[in-house]
Amino acid sequence: MLRVENVVKIFNRGTVNEKTALEGVTLTLSEGDFVTVIGGNGAGKSTLLNVVAGVYPSDSGHIYIDGRDVTKLVEYQRAKYMGRVFQDPMMGTAADMEIEENLALAMRRGQRRTLRWGVTASEKKIYRDMLATLELGLENRMGVKVGLLSGGQRQALTLLMAILKTPKLLLLDEHAAALDPKTARKVLELTDRFIQERTLTTMMVTHNMRDAIQHGNRLIMMSAGQIVVDVSGEQKMRLTVEDLMVEFERASGGDAIASDRMLLGN
Amino acid sequence: MTQYILSTVSLGLLWAILTIGVFITFRILNIADMSVEGTITLGAALAARMISTGYSPYLSLLAALAVGMAAGFATGILHTKLGIPALLSGILTMISLYSINLRVMGKANISLLRMDTVYRGLETFLKNNLGLHNIGLGGIELEKTLAVGIVGAVVSFGIVFLLYWFFGTEIGSAIRATGNNHNMVRAQGIHTDTTIIIGLTISNGLVGLCGALIAQMQNFATVDMGTGAIVIGLASMIIGEVLFGKRNFLLRFMSMIFGAITYRLVIALVLKLGLHSDLLKLFTALTVIFALSLPKLKEISATLARNFREAFGNRKGGMPHA
Incomplete structure (x- = not known):
């Protein structure tokens, strides 16, 4: 479903601030794979996600989605293949627009926008049912501006928007990291449910080792722009936080320790 | 007196079109667009030149709309495709237009006295049919004032309904979202460059049309008539928002018209009260400064009030601090 081939990304090339964020990363996701991505600060996990999403162009290498070479497509052109949720709950929605208007924008992801009406009556029914599954009571507040919702509500809505039009690929960039623990759990539960119901191919970046172990069927760890651990299936199910710690220290040459945030989560 | 108010309202109805244009960039796209x-002036200059060389005044309106749109498109290209900051893009277009406007007019001003305008037909009709002179109401230009008011109302309310429809469509929604959150818009597969360019094009088209209508109302166009237009637009917009609410989208557009009229009435009033007309632009700028800084001023006054209470209040509690 997704193939990342030898992708290199260097920021500020040719300056004193030059930083190699991805050092020839190769990764293949099969259809229905739910991979969690962990790693320390600056390991390249968010860069990998953003290079896949087309936010940054890659310096070399190729990216294929569903067999199609999308390397040269920019962010908005790749959007038709993927749903995305960001770390910042403010980033995934338009605050001055109503809940149903936001959903309508997401319903047309990757389609040519026309002069047809932005939200039709028939789709409002669909939105009402979909919102009800979030169990946040938003189905009765469809005309409310999104700016009035809490961070958790906005993140749940962004998640719904990401999967409203079933994506080939779901990209989650630490989407629960900015939420309080209870809300984060709720958003992660929703994430699991949506992914299972629709067998979505998913990449979820997280800082939290426990979340990385508990979710998904595959786990990769990044360090210094490379994938250093890649486990799946049985092996992943047996994985513990301690195992990951050992791997993490080995990957970072033993001189770095995982931050408290990675160990304990939020 | 009645005629004074009437002509002020008529003028407001024309400036309302500019106010709507400013609203599109400043509020919907979240861009301060100086190109207006x-x-x-471009709209006014082109209309004046066309009419004085014998073209139909109606055609001049269409032409003003078109060149205004072209100017907005240019600003959009500068900003999105060439990566120049929005404010500077607008300033560059504005300065370029100064030269272009001089070339369009061929001189610094054109008089349209005794020439055909879009108001002339209606004015003649009113003169022949209302019989205002017979009932002693006929001022020198009352029919003209009425004609301007009617044309202004039809055009500005027509634009409001058209834009209300447009911003409800898929493309319109995408433009509104762009002003909110570029990230989200791109993630939904919308090219933000395109939405920004469309918004600027529509806005400046309306402003060009506004210029053409104003030139025909005042019977002349001058190369410097646009100076301060952005501030007038902002002042009208803010007055509209404060006085007439922001409840729904249609009302927000409508309030631009009422804001523009109120602004004109306020200006007429302060002039009547003896403000020197040289100070008019300063007065307008101060109004905008006050309105835009209102949130900050509220914050400051709340802090002051709290400090005051802490220092002098709570007498019942005995000593304020141990």
């Missing part, structure tokens, strides 16, 4: 200072 040049486009309003």
Whole structure:
């Protein structure tokens, strides 16, 4: 479903601030794979996600989605293949627009926008049912501006928007990291449910080792722009936080320790 | 007196079109677009030149709309494709238009006295049919004032309904979202460059049209008539928002018209009260400064009030601090 081939990304090339964020990363996701991505600060996990999403162009290498070479497509052109949720709950929605208007924008992801009406009556029914599954009571507040919702509500809505039009690929960039623990759990539960119901191919970046172990069927760890651990299936199910710690220290040459945030989560 | 108010309202109805244009960029796209200072003159200059060389005044409106749109498109290209900051893009268009406007007019001003305008037909009709002179109401130009008011109302309310429809469509929604959150818009597969360019094009088209209508109302166009137009637009917009609410989208657009009229009435009033007309632009700028700084001023006054209470209040509690 997704193939990342030898992708290199260097920021500020040719300056004193030059930083190699991805050092020839190769990764293949099969259809229905739910991979969690962990790693320390600056390991390249968010860069990998953003290079896949087309936010940054890659310096070399190729990216294929569903067999199609999308390397040269920019962010908005790749959007038709993927749903995305960001770390910042403010980033995934338009605050001055109503809940149903936001959903309508997401319903047309990757389609040519026309002069047809932005939200039709028939789709409002669909939105009402979909919102009800979030169990946040938003189905009765469809005309409310999104700016009035809490961070958790906005993140749940962004998640719904990401999967409203079933994506080939779901990209989650630490989407629960900015939420309080209870809300984060709720958003992660929703994430699991949506992914299972629709067998979505998913990449979820997280800082939290426990979340990385508990979710998904595959786990990769990044360090210094490379994938250093890649486990799946049985092996992943047996994985513990301690195992990951050992791997993490080995990957970072033993001189770095995982931050408290990675160990304990939020 | 009645005629004074009437002509003020008529003038407000014409400036309402510029206010709507400013609203599109400043509020919907979240961009401060300075090009309007040049486009309003461009519309006026082109209409004046066309009418004085014998073209139909109606055709001049269409032409003003078109060149205004072209100017907005240019600003959009500068900003999105060439990566120049929005404010500077607008200033560059504005300055370029100064030269272009001089070339369009061929001189610094054109008089349209005794020439055909879009108001002339209606004015003649009113003169022949209302019989205002017979009932002693006929001022020198009352029919003209009425004609301007009617045309202004039809055009500005027509634009409001058209834009209300447009911003409800898929493309319109995408433009509104762009002003909110570029990230989200791109993630939904919308090219933000395109939405920004469309918004600027529509806005400046309206401002060009506004210029053409104003030139025909005042019977002349001058190369510097756009100076301060952005501030007038902002002042009208803010007055509209404060006085007439922001409840729904249609009302927000409508309030631009009422804001523009109120602004004109306020200006007429302060002039009547003896403000020197030289100080008019300063007065307008101060109004905008006050309105835009209102949130900050509220914050400051709340802090002051709290400090005051802490220092002098709570007498019942005995000593304020141990």
